[in-house]
Amino acid sequence: MSGLAHQVISGLASGSIYAAVALALVMIYQATHHVNFAQGEMATLSTYICLTLINAGVPYWGAFVITVIVSFIMGAVVERVLIRPVNNAPILTVVGVFIGLLLVINATDGWIFDYIIKPFPSPFGGGQPMLDGFISSHELGETGVTLLVLLLVYLFFRHTTLGLAMRAAAFNPTSARLCGVRVNRMLALGWGMAAAIGAVAGMMVAPIVFLDPNMMFGILIYAFAGALLGGIDSPLGAVIGGFLVGVLENVFGAYIVGTELKLTVALIIIVAVLLIKPAGLLGRPVQSRV
Amino acid sequence: MRDANLAPIGADETRGRLEPWRVAAIVVFLVIAIALMFLVSSYRLFQLSMTISYACAVLSLTVLIGINGQLSLGHGAFYAVGAYATAILMANYNWPYWATIPVAAVAAGIIGFLVGFPALRLAGLYLALVTLALAVAAPQILKVDALSGLTGGVQGLSTDKAEAPFGLPLNPDQWIYLFCLAIGCVVFLLGWNLTRGRIGRAMMAIRDQPLAAESMGINLAAVKTRTFAISAAFAGVAGALTTIVVQFVAPDSFNLFISIWFFVGLVVGGVASIPGALFGGAFIEFVPNIANDISKAAPGAIYGIILMAFMYVLPTGVAGGLHRLFRRLFARRHRTATAR
Numbered sequence: 001m002s003g004l005a006h007q008v009i010s011g012l013a014s015g016s017i018y019a020a021v022a023l024a025l026v027m028i029y030q031a032t033h034h035v036n037f038a039q040g041e042m043a044t045l046s047t048y049i050c051l052t053l054i055n056a057g058v059p060y061w062g063a064f065v066i067t068v069i070v071s072f073i074m075g076a077v078v079e080r081v082l083i084r085p086v087n088n089a090p091i092l093t094v095v096g097v098f099i100g101l102l103l104v105i106n107a108t109d110g111w112i113f114d115y116i117i118k119p120f121p122s123p124f125g126g127g128q129p130m131l132d133g134f135i136s137s138h139e140l141g142e143t144g145v146t147l148l149v150l151l152l153v154y155l156f157f158r159h160t161t162l163g164l165a166m167r168a169a170a171f172n173p174t175s176a177r178l179c180g181v182r183v184n185r186m187l188a189l190g191w192g193m194a195a196a197i198g199a200v201a202g203m204m205v206a207p208i209v210f211l212d213p214n215m216m217f218g219i220l221i222y223a224f225a226g227a228l229l230g231g232i233d234s235p236l237g238a239v240i241g242g243f244l245v246g247v248l249e250n251v252f253g254a255y256i257v258g259t260e261l262k263l264t265v266a267l268i269i270i271v272a273v274l275l276i277k278p279a280g281l282l283g284r285p286v287q288s289r290v
Numbered sequence: 291m292r293d294a295n296l297a298p299i300g301a302d303e304t305r306g307r308l309e310p311w312r313v314a315a316i317v318v319f320l321v322i323a324i325a326l327m328f329l330v331s332s333y334r335l336f337q338l339s340m341t342i343s344y345a346c347a348v349l350s351l352t353v354l355i356g357i358n359g360q361l362s363l364g365h366g367a368f369y370a371v372g373a374y375a376t377a378i379l380m381a382n383y384n385w386p387y388w389a390t391i392p393v394a395a396v397a398a399g400i401i402g403f404l405v406g407f408p409a410l411r412l413a414g415l416y417l418a419l420v421t422l423a424l425a426v427a428a429p430q431i432l433k434v435d436a437l438s439g440l441t442g443g444v445q446g447l448s449t450d451k452a453e454a455p456f457g458l459p460l461n462p463d464q465w466i467y468l469f470c471l472a473i474g475c476v477v478f479l480l481g482w483n484l485t486r487g488r489i490g491r492a493m494m495a496i497r498d499q500p501l502a503a504e505s506m507g508i509n510l511a512a513v514k515t516r517t518f519a520i521s522a523a524f525a526g527v528a529g530a531l532t533t534i535v536v537q538f539v540a541p542d543s544f545n546l547f548i549s550i551w552f553f554v555g556l557v558v559g560g561v562a563s564i565p566g567a568l569f570g571g572a573f574i575e576f577v578p579n580i581a582n583d584i585s586k587a588a589p590g591a592i593y594g595i596i597l598m599a600f601m602y603v604l605p606t607g608v609a610g611g612l613h614r615l616f617r618r619l620f621a622r623r624h625r626t627a628t629a630r
Contacts, residue, residue, distance in 0.1 A: 035415050037363075037422070085602065091414040095361060096557055096601040099550055103594030111587035217546060221423050228419070260434060263427040270423050274416055275408050 007250045013139035014208070014222075015246020016146035020201035021216075021223035022230065022238040023150065024194040029232050031170040031190045032087065037098040039198055039223070040216030041105035042078070046071040046199030047206045047215070048113045051120060060123045064203060068196045075195025076188040083191070084184070109213035120206035142204040149200050150239055153193070157235070166190060218263055222249060225266040228273045231283020241281065245269060323471055332463040336535065337575055339467045342474040343531035345571025348555040349481050349564065350524035356562035357485050358517040359497030360406075361414055364421030366549030367428040368522040370539075371398040372529025374432065377539040378440055380449040387452045387534050391473060394530035395523040402522020406515040425549040432541035446540030449533060470531050477527055482564050484520065493517055525552075547590075554593045557600050560610040 021039060028036045036042075046067050053063035082101060086093050124141030157163035168176040169186035177183050202216065209215055222245050230241025248269065253262040279285040326338065347369055354360050372394035379385040379393060405424065409417050433444055441447065451462050452469065460468065484490060492513050495503035504510050533539055555570030577596075578589035604611050 035419065037418075082598070089601075091418075092355065092361060092561065093601045095363070095415070095418055096553075097598050099363070099553060100594040100596075100598035100601065103550065103554075103590045103597065105594075107587040107590030107594060109587075111591065115586070217426055221426050224419050224423065228416075258435075261430060263423075263430050267420075267423040267427045270420055271408050274420065278416075 003254075004251070007254045008247050009135050010139065011247035011250030012243055013135060013143050013246070014205075014250065015226075015243035016143045017201050017205045017219060017242075018222045018226045018246050019239040019242025020146050020149060020197050020204075021219060022226035022242040023153065023235055024197045024201070025223055025227045026230075026232060026235050026238040027190050027194045027197075029227070030235070031166075031187055032083070034083070034094050034098070035224075035232075036194070037095065037220075038101040038105060039194070040220035041102045041109070042071070042075065042195050043198035043202035044109055044211075044213060044216045045105050046074070046195070047120065047202035047211055048109055050199075050203050051118065051206075051211060052113075054121060060121060064123075067199055067203065071199035072192040072196040074192075075198075076192035078195070079188045079191035084187070106213050113213070115213060117210045117212045120203075120211045122207035138207055142208075145200065145204055149197060153197065153235075162189075218266075221263060221266045221270075222246070225269040225273075228270055228280055231280025233284060234280065234282040237280055237282030320475075324468075327460075327464050327467055332461070335463045335467045337579070339463075339470040339535045340532065341568075341571045341575040342470040343528045343535060343571070344552075344555060344574040345528075345568045346474055346477045346531065347525050347528035347552050348559060348570035348574070349477060349567035350521040350528065351552055351556040352559075352562065352564060352567050353481055353485060353493075353524065354517060354521035355556060356560075357490060357497065358493040358514065358521075360409060360514060360518060361418040362421040362518075362521075363418050363553055364405075364423070364425035364428075364549050365522070365525045365552050366544050366546070367421075367424045368398040368402055368525035369529040369532070369548065369552070370428055370432060370544035371401050371522075372526025373533045373539050373544070374441060374447075374529070375526065376530040376533040377447040377449055380533070381442075381447045382440065387449070388469070391527060391530050394526045396526075398526020398529065399519045399523035402525075403515060403519040405522070406518025409518055410511050410514055421549075422546070425546045429541040429545050432544065441541075442539075444541060446538060446543075448538045451537055452534055466535055470535065473527065473531060477524055478564065478567075481524065481567075485564065489513070551593065554597050557597055563610060563613075566610070 021043065024039055025036060028034060028039075049070055050063050050067040053066055054060060058066070078101070082097060086097050122138040122141070124138045157167060165176070165181045166186045166189060168179070169181050169183040170190070173183045176186075201219075205219060206215065209219075223242065226242035226245040227238045228241070229244055230237025230239065232238070245266065249262050249265050252265045253259045257265060273280060323338075327335065330338070347365065350368070351362065351365055354362055354365075375394040375397040376387070376390040379390045380387060405421070409420065432441055435443065437443075452466050453462055455465075458465065485493065492503065492508045495506070495508060496510060496513055500510060551574050552570075555574045556567070557570075558573045559566030559568070559570030577592060581588040581592050
């Protein structure tokens with residue numbers, strides 16, 4: 001029984017990462033109805049930036065803050081330069097641009113930082129076990145940081161005028177524009193925030209999975225699964241879905257399919273959700289007028 | 291419905307009739323292709339054989355994405371099924387290489403049907419997500435211990451090199467190339483025949499106006515799942531050819547990137563163009579070879595940049611661009627002729 005509890009807790013720890021990436025995906029999906037296939041690669045690039053800063057002698061939390069700011073700018077620039085021109089293009093074009101972006105960032109990472117797998121420092125001390133070995137100090141700290149980020153995002157959207165404007169721009173761009181909300185600026189802001197959240201997830205997961213250019217592929221798939229499970233148009237759902245996927249992945253990996261097939265669990269979750277409840281747990285069913 | 295304009299409007303090379311210039315182009319192409327067999331080195335022949343295999347894989351996406359409008363980012367998985375079917379039959383059961391091709395096609399087709407079935411309910415983006423997850427999970431599934439007796443696990447499988455039959459005076463590389471060319475011709479002929487007739491029109495109708503197509507009596511579910519299965523079968527044949535050419539399969543050669551490369555090849559060649567699939571295949575084979583001289587990371591960067599550039603500038607791909615260019619040239623000549 002304590003084995004199961006251990007799996008669940010460690011699943012919640014990795015689930016917090018999936019929840020953060022899923023939230024980033026959902027933020028972009030809500031605003032533009034695009035799924036950002038390059039979300040993981042953008043986070044990996046941010047993590048490399050952080051590592052470079054740390055190696056240059058910047059203290060961890062300094063590097064952390066700089067990385068988040070740089071990632072925010074990077075996300076906003078990507079939206080402005082690459083995504084806006086194809087905003088109303090066919091799906092194939094949009095997916096092509098995202099995949100292109102994924103390839104370019106992935107190759108850039110490999111080109112500049114090499115394909116060698118690198119360790120990444122943790123601000124919470126290495127992996128010494130805590131609470132009777134249930135959770136390592138990094139897992140605990142990492143979950144705390146991610147939860148804090150999620151809370152900040154929630155407060156931002158619920159209790160600030162800017163957050164309200166962003167929600168308005170995502171919900172009904174035309175009406176929002178008529179009310180004086182600068183919709184385009186809100187989109188860039190949303191992308192920036194998504195990139196910043198992704199960067200935090202990348203920096204938090206890198207000490208566990210180690211840093212290499214393909215680090216986020218698997219995590220992105222789990223995040224997709226989480227976002228779909230919770231409902232791709234519901235931020236709260238995405239967070240819950242991310243945690244659920246983390247737990248399911250760990251429990252299934254430990255007891256049913258074995259660790260080597262963990263990614264297949266994500267695939268099965270995605271297919272199962274889409275077949276059984278396509279709107280997800282908290283999403284609204286999509287109805288289209290014929 | 292956002293689906294309606296999933297594929298950019300462009301060079302639908304499927305309008306059907308076999309005009310004289312097309313026949314001439316095909317004949318010239320085949321003559322050159324066969325002549326090349328005696329003119330170039332073994333290594334170049336290897337590359338050309340791989341080009342044909344990639345072209346078949348790109349064609350599978352042409353049928354699925356370009357003609358039918360179903361978005362897949364995971365055809366590397368079906369390619370892997372085909373490649374492994376051939377390798378397993380050759381290495382474990384001593385089948386001759388040529389007999390494995392139909393099995394590879396059927397195996398990939400069945401898997402494709404199973405994936406295509408849930409795909410019915412998934413439009414556009416969701417299907418892309420599911421297939422992407424499939425592509426990421428594929429190497430893990432191939433590595434599973436339970437199957438390693440069959441698949442060779444992480445080490446993979448190696449097979450024997452095909453020899454020319456009937457005492458033909460060809461070395462193995464020339465024979466493999468000729469074999470790939472023949473199979474490639476069959477696949478392209480099938481693809482072309484499939485898309486130019488009633489079924490092809492049904493596929494395009496579903497891509498352009500699913501609702502109208504359904505109300506005109508097209509069975510959406512049947513056409514979409516079958517298209518998915520056929521497309522997967524084409525990808526399976528491509529995988530089988532690759533095994534025969536390379537004589538080796540390993541799980542990690544079927545990672546996410548191979549699926550993305552097919553997608554890039556599709557876009558570069560032209561999403562709805564059957565000859566474009568050849569450009570796409572050549573692009574996948576030769577561009578990394580050239581780019582690898584610059585850096586290990588260069589192919590990915592170049593693929594990415596070219597993919598985005600095509601999306602912004604030339605959404606109908608090379609074939610569409612050529613088509614437009616020719617039309618413009620001929621139109622101009624026509625105009626001057628009538629002016630006189």
